[in-house]
Amino acid sequence: MSNARTIVAQAARIVGLAAVLSAATGSMVAFAATADAAPGAPVAGHDGMHGNPAAAAPYWRYQQQDRDCGEMAVADVVGQVTGQEPSENEITAAAGNIPSVSHPGPIYRPGANTKNSDLPVLLAHYGVPATAVHPNLDALAHDLDQGRKVIVGLNDRILWNKSGDRSQENHFVVVIGVDTSAHVVHLNDSGSAAGRDEQVSVATFEAAWQTSDNFAVVTN
Numbered sequence: 001m002s003n004a005r006t007i008v009a010q011a012a013r014i015v016g017l018a019a020v021l022s023a024a025t026g027s028m029v030a031f032a033a034t035a036d037a038a039p040g041a042p043v044a045g046h047d048g049m050h051g052n053p054a055a056a057a058p059y060w061r062y063q064q065q066d067r068d069c070g071e072m073a074v075a076d077v078v079g080q081v082t083g084q085e086p087s088e089n090e091i092t093a094a095a096g097n098i099p100s101v102s103h104p105g106p107i108y109r110p111g112a113n114t115k116n117s118d119l120p121v122l123l124a125h126y127g128v129p130a131t132a133v134h135p136n137l138d139a140l141a142h143d144l145d146q147g148r149k150v151i152v153g154l155n156d157r158i159l160w161n162k163s164g165d166r167s168q169e170n171h172f173v174v175v176i177g178v179d180t181s182a183h184v185v186h187l188n189d190s191g192s193a194a195g196r197d198e199q200v201s202v203a204t205f206e207a208a209w210q211t212s213d214n215f216a217v218v219t220n
Contacts, residue, residue, distance in 0.1 A: 049179050051144030053186040053197050056176035059085055060188040060196040070114035070151075071095050071107075071122065072190035073172040077149040078126045080174075081219060086126070095122055113170070116153055119217045129220040134213055137185075137206060141178040149219045150175040153212035156191055159200060169212035173198075 059079035063072045071091045079085025086094070095108030102115035107122055116132065123130045135143075140150055156171035157164040176197065177186030185205040189195030
């Protein structure tokens, strides 16, 4: 009987050790999955500010030309990443000489809207690799936490609470912060004279952003 009890106790210890090892392995796998999450993947994070609006705000510029908000957003991001921000004339000149991947001719054409798919091409010209994605706001907050820079397409009538067509994307801005405690999104918006660290509610931002099917360009 004593031998039987000893065998049972040893078996219990072995089962317990196996359970501990299994739990540890599961934790390691979960950690690895989180660490290897693709850029833009939604990850539960802390409440509060995601990104650094104070650091990004100095790269805002008020656009002087018509329909070059995409180029201005790219210039803003180039400045944030490299510290060398192209002027409006410099970036429209560059975009006016780089072939578009969306239409015949160059990326920038005065009087015409710059296409979404051309923004990563223009960023690459300045040595800033980026990817076009369709994430949610949690994913953008995670990207900002990782130091990535974000451009989104949205509707400016909704953003600025003005009358007009609110059904289509017609503007680009740089997302420089997401405050999940205050429910506020911080933007560098070249289309507004008050666009440096422009702050809008999450509800307004998401309504404006959904017109582009949540289009974003995120640096790698």
